[in-house]
Amino acid sequence: MEMDVKVDLSGRVALVTGSTSGMGEAIARAFARSGAIVALHGLGEAEAIGNLVDELHCLSGREVAYFDHDLTDAENGDRLVDEVIRKYGRLDILVNNAGIQHVSDIADFPPEAWKRVLAVDLSAAFFATRRAVAGMRKRGWGRIVNTASTLGLVAELHKAAYVSAKHGLIGLTRATALDTAEDGVTCNAICPGWVLTPLASRQLDAAAERLELSREETARDHFLLLQPTRRFVEVDEVAATALFLCSNAAASITGVALPVDGGQMII
Numbered sequence: 001m002e003m004d005v006k007v008d009l010s011g012r013v014a015l016v017t018g019s020t021s022g023m024g025e026a027i028a029r030a031f032a033r034s035g036a037i038v039a040l041h042g043l044g045e046a047e048a049i050g051n052l053v054d055e056l057h058c059l060s061g062r063e064v065a066y067f068d069h070d071l072t073d074a075e076n077g078d079r080l081v082d083e084v085i086r087k088y089g090r091l092d093i094l095v096n097n098a099g100i101q102h103v104s105d106i107a108d109f110p111p112e113a114w115k116r117v118l119a120v121d122l123s124a125a126f127f128a129t130r131r132a133v134a135g136m137r138k139r140g141w142g143r144i145v146n147t148a149s150t151l152g153l154v155a156e157l158h159k160a161a162y163v164s165a166k167h168g169l170i171g172l173t174r175a176t177a178l179d180t181a182e183d184g185v186t187c188n189a190i191c192p193g194w195v196l197t198p199l200a201s202r203q204l205d206a207a208a209e210r211l212e213l214s215r216e217e218t219a220r221d222h223f224l225l226l227q228p229t230r231r232f233v234e235v236d237e238v239a240a241t242a243l244f245l246c247s248n249a250a251a252s253i254t255g256v257a258l259p260v261d262g263g264q265m266i267i
Contacts, residue, residue, distance in 0.1 A: 005240045007247040010035035013088045014246075015081065017071065017128065018098030020044040020052065022197035023147060026235035027095055028052075030243045032060035039084045039091075040066045042098065071098050074119040077127030085135065092139075093246050094132045096125035096169075097147040101199055103158045103206075114161045121165035122172070129176055133185065142185035143246040146173050147238075150193050150261050170257045177255030186254035188245050193261030194223050196232040229262035 014031045018024040020042030032038050038056050040049070049066055056064045065087055069076040084091050099121045102113035125146055136142025151159060152166030169189060176187040194200060200223075208218040224230050241260050244250055259265045 005030070005243050007034045007243050007249075009093070009243075009246065011037070012092040012246075013037045013039065013084070013090050014093035014095065015039040015041065015084050015091055015128075015132075016095040016097055017041045017077075017080070017124070018147075019095075020049055022199065023192065023195060023235050023238045024095070024097040025052065026239035027097065027242045028056060029059065030236070030239040031093070031246075032056040032062075032064070034243060035060055035062070036093065037062045037088060038064050039087070040064060041069065041080060043068070071120045071124035072116050074123030075127050077124035077129075078131045081128050081131040090135055090139070091132050092136065092141065093143045093145075094128060095145045095147070095242060096128055098124065099147065099162075099165075099199070101159070101162050101203070103203065104160075105158055106160050109160055117161035118165050118168075121162065122168045125169060126172055129172070129187070133176070133180060136185045137180065137183040140184040142180070142183075144173075144176060144185070144187040145242050145245050146170075146187070146189040148173070148189040148191045148257060150191050150259060150264050152189065152191055152257060153259070153265060173257065174255045181254060184251075186245070186250065188250075188253060188255065189257045190238060190241050190245070191257050191259045191261065191265075192233050192238050193227050193259070193264045194232050195235060195238060197235065200232075224262075226267060227262040227264050228267060231262065233260055233262055 014036040016024050016028045019028040019040045053064045069080040146169050148169045149166045151163045152170040155163045173189040208215050
């Protein structure tokens, strides 16, 4: 479902991490339709990524570059931003969207999984942000959007690393917003509820097998039980929110953790 949100990002350079699938891909498409120069980042099959690059080029009429930095080494967040700036000469919009998940009881949670989730979901965003802010300040305009989660506001069973990382990402959002408040730079977090991304789809399949239910029954009676709309959030709804936060109309919105959650946070 393509959202009809009119924002002009012509000439803006936007990096979206984790943008080869799911919410990141939808955000990259929304930016391309709005005229931004989009830097893609993420994992995937070479042919699929090439097709996505071509599609975004057709949407924007501008060059689209792809970067494959491994954010399990969090300091690659620095290096990724440096590469984008070397390629385009500037970075106006940074969307820290890359994320991974591991599900395990705290007593059995593998330390290496903890380190990987914290690196990708939190530390890489810190390194990318610290590198991007200098140029944004110099130009007096910048937008940083962090893809957090409702699990940055509450907790859930067996997701210690993800919950910790997303809580930390909201803290990073607020601290960055304060540090850049007088510089024409905003930093906000989007907190989606259940979105049927590839990551969530794998969790849904695993739960359906464990519960011996269909995907539809598992989604309705377990995943969406506390999401009052009783439907998954659309990736394009998240993308439209990111697009608005990057607009001039949102210049006074900073430090916000904005739920896009079908009403989860009101119950």
